[in-house]
Amino acid sequence: MFLKAFAVGGAICTIAQLLINYTKITSGKILVTFLLLGVVLQAFGLYKYLVDFAGAGATVPISGFGYLLAQGAIDGAKESLFGAITGGITAAGAGITAAIVFGYIFALIFRVRSKKN
Amino acid sequence: MQSERNANFNRNYNDYICSVAPKTKEARTLLRAFFVGGTICCIGQFIRFALEYWAGLSGTELAAYVSMIMIFLGAFLTGIGVYDRIGKYAGGGSIVPITGFANSVVSPAMEFKSEGFVYGTASKMFVIAGPIIVFGVASSVLVGLIYYVYFLVI
Numbered sequence: 604m605f606l607k608a609f610a611v612g613g614a615i616c617t618i619a620q621l622l623i624n625y626t627k628i629t630s631g632k633i634l635v636t637f638l639l640l641g642v643v644l645q646a647f648g649l650y651k652y653l654v655d656f657a658g659a660g661a662t663v664p665i666s667g668f669g670y671l672l673a674q675g676a677i678d679g680a681k682e683s684l685f686g687a688i689t690g691g692i693t694a695a696g697a698g699i700t701a702a703i704v705f706g707y708i709f710a711l712i713f714r715v716r717s718k719k720n
Numbered sequence: 721m722q723s724e725r726n727a728n729f730n731r732n733y734n735d736y737i738c739s740v741a742p743k744t745k746e747a748r749t750l751l752r753a754f755f756v757g758g759t760i761c762c763i764g765q766f767i768r769f770a771l772e773y774w775a776g777l778s779g780t781e782l783a784a785y786v787s788m789i790m791i792f793l794g795a796f797l798t799g800i801g802v803y804d805r806i807g808k809y810a811g812g813g814s815i816v817p818i819t820g821f822a823n824s825v826v827s828p829a830m831e832f833k834s835e836g837f838v839y840g841t842a843s844k845m846f847v848i849a850g851p852i853i854v855f856g857v858a859s860s861v862l863v864g865l866i867y868y869v870y871f872l873v874i
Binding site for chain 1: 746761791795798810816821826849855863
């Protein structure tokens with residue numbers, strides 16, 4: 604399982620590095636691209652197979668975040684219209700909350716280091 | 721006349737820079753991205769196994785806890801300045817994992833702390849993470865609506 608996670612996670616990051624090397628896409632746009640890739644793949648029901656195969660190798664990259672959003676929306680859509688609209692952010696709520704809370708706390712605690720090294 | 725000469729200078733200068741500047745070693749950057757990205761995912765997998773074993777979590781709850789811990793680690797490493805060094809080494813290998821998302825939140829938040837805790841830290845946090853949340857939530861609503869109509873029709 605660790606080997607699978609290593610291989611798939613590494614492969615996804617290598618694709619990102621290829622984009623960085625051969626195109627002029629900035630890192631922010633690469634994140635958005637991979638997120639949307641995860642959403643689209645899961646919208647067709649495909650990303651789930653990658654998650655089943657590679658575990659954290661598929662969920663830790665940002666495309667796994669997209670998978671979570673899409674899957675939440677699909678699960679919500681089974682229930683009601685309200686579920687269809689709120690399902691995505693409900694599923695991704697833990698990650699977004701963690702990013703906001705931990706991000707703010709650590710930004711308050713730590714100072715910017717000099718960028719010499 | 722003057723501008724033409726300037727353009728010429730600029731072109732010559734660019735050619736010169738391109739000939740002198742070191743070329744990124746393609747294969748090496750790819751290998752590094754693969755290695756670091758894979759390692760980060762293995763750490764995630766380890767946390768996944770550990771939580772499954774000791775806390776008995778499963779399904780979406782397990783995935784949510786894993787991503788929260790990974791975000792915590794990413795934010796912490798960015799705070800102490802380690803993550804930027806990893807990023808310099810790994811490029812895409814450190815951007816794409818969810819720890820890179822945490823890095824993109826903490827980095828500008830620390831950078832703009834001098835502009836105040838509200839309009840500095842709190843608003844600049846989302847310089848890079850904002851578009852991710854916007855596109856992510858918008859696309860998930862789109863997917864949800866399409867599936868809702870799909871389930872209605874069927």
